[in-house]
Amino acid sequence: MALAANGYFRRLTRRLTEDIDQLDAEEMANSSQASGAQRACDCSRGEEVTMLGRLRSVEACPKSSNASVEAEFFDGTDAVTLVWIGRRRIAGIEPGKKLKVRGRLGDRNGQKVIYNPYYELSGDA
Template identity: 30%
Template sequence: MRNLLASRAEMEASEERREARRHGCTAVTELVDRRRAEVTGVLRSVTLRPRRAVPALEAELFDGSGSLRVVWLGQRRIRGVEPGRRTRVEGFVCIQEGRLTMFNPRYELIPSAEELAAVEDVTARHG
């Protein structure tokens, strides 16, 4: 059973790496401190973190090679930013508390295959 789970995780990681390359994004393992980057992957977790007086929405973005912590300062919630959502972020990378981090990046929510199929279905019926 453990091998089956490991192979499934490896397959998912491989798929994420392929998607990142397809979008022309930098792999998390290739990110450089204090450099601008564009990364795509799946949000594994999204958490509201109190940071002194300013709230912060924190997410873990996994691209198949590693994870990037993404933090939106001053945000309690962002519509569509939820676990399992494929997302592209762009901004400056820094190392914060020993972790690769991107603060207040530009982001794009990438539609799932099901969402694209639903749009195509509606378009076909009304087009």
């Protein structure tokens, strides 16, 4: 009984003193792994990937001939830039939204990127 209480207090202390972003990243990585999705840190250029994570930021790039929507996607292990070419806005694609994405992983200036990914919004934002 004392060991169980000791473990509880250790977890509680960790939760209270650890960085919120770090805890969120760990939780996201665990739920991603539990869903069977791939971890972004394990994926490499050219692979067809399915990942589960959250949008950190979304930016519309409405240049006249190259309209696009770009979002920073984070799954708890690494960030991936999602780019929807030819779009000025996408309903439901907002910072903080949780989604599952699928597409071919590419590389743009040393950063992971997926162009025109298939996505599913998750009910639990």
